[in-house]
Amino acid sequence: MSKAAKNAAPPLEDQAQPASYEAALQELEQLVSRMESGQMPLADMLQSYQRGAFLLEHCRSRLQAVEAQIQVLEAGSLKNWTGSAE
16 A cells, blocks of 8 residues: 555545534634644645645535525514514
């Protein structure tokens, strides 16, 4: 097995799922911080970039799911709040 194959990040479908949106966001922030430090070897930086792209997609899909749920609620039963008691 070549060095490149050993250092390759797992395919996106094989990457560990974060426990929650908040956990994914925190891991993503930590990855960005380490990458911005400039102290990471190139192979590690590539793996971190791939993991970061996976986490970003995870966060986006969770936000889209929540947004869709909110739209359903608004369409079905929520009324505009006027701020005054009726």
